[in-house]
Amino acid sequence: xxxxxxxxxxxxxxxxxxxxxxxxxxxxxxxxxxxxxxxxxxxxxxxxxxxxxxxxxxxxxxxxxxxxxxxxxxxxxxxxxxxxxxxxxxxxxxxxxxxxxxxxxxxxxxxxxxxxxxxxxxxxxxxxxxxxxxxxxx
Numbered sequence: 501x502x503x504x505x506x507x508x509x510x511x512x513x514x515x516x517x518x519x520x521x522x523x524x525x526x527x528x529x530x531x532x533x534x535x536x537x538x539x540x541x542x543x544x545x546x547x548x549x550x551x552x553x554x555x556x557x558x559x560x561x562x563x564x565x566x567x568x569x570x571x572x573x574x575x576x577x578x579x580x581x582x583x584x585x586x587x588x589x590x591x592x593x594x595x596x597x598x599x600x601x602x603x604x605x606x607x608x609x610x611x612x613x614x615x616x617x618x619x620x621x622x623x624x625x626x627x628x629x630x631x632x633x634x635x636x637x638x
Contacts, residue, residue, distance in 0.1 A: 502549035505541070506630035508556050508593065508622050509572045510534055515622025517630045521549070526630035528623040538578065550586055553579070554633045556593025556625070591633045593625070 501521055508515035514537050516529040532540045544550070555576060558566040572590075579588050 502551040504552055504554060504630065504634070505529070505544070505550050506554040506556070506591070506626045506633065507537075508626040508629060509537075509558070509568065509575060510622055511568060511571065513622050515624070515626035516540075517623065517626035518548075518550075519630065519634065523551075523634065526627050526634060528627045531622045537575070538582075541579075542583070545583070545586060553586060553588040554591045554630060555588055556629045557590035558593060591629055593629050 501523055503521055504519045504523055506517045506526070508517075512534055513531050514534045515531050517526050518529045519526055541553070555572060558568040558572060560566050576588055576590070579586075
């Protein structure tokens with residue numbers, strides 16, 4: 501089998517998570533500057549076999565699109581044109597940032613670490629998106 505990769509797309513930073521090759525568990529991969537995301541993913545896919553990409557669809561709690569949706573849609577359209585062999589699909593990301601903050605606090609991550617590593621929330625959010633996606637397929 502091959503991996504599934506997830507994206508928590510942000511205006512400045514983007515969190516990434518990936519499954520193991522057997523698609524049993526989701527793990528945080530990294531956080532990249534959003535401007536470098538496309539190139540990073542193309543490089544990663546050359547090194548690792550990726551079956552599909554799941555990208556968080558940013559919506560407000562009431563279901564209406566968030567301000568980031570247009571940027572996400574532009575990225576998805578660009579990806580689909582450039583890399584049709586690796587499908588990309590949307591997955592609801594509502595509340596993942598809240599859940600990520602909670603997980604980080606509950607995990608005992610110190611305040612100094614949280615302040616220094618601003619991308620941690622993005623990476624944990626991507627992991628939550630991916631784990632939820634995998635759970636929904638089972």
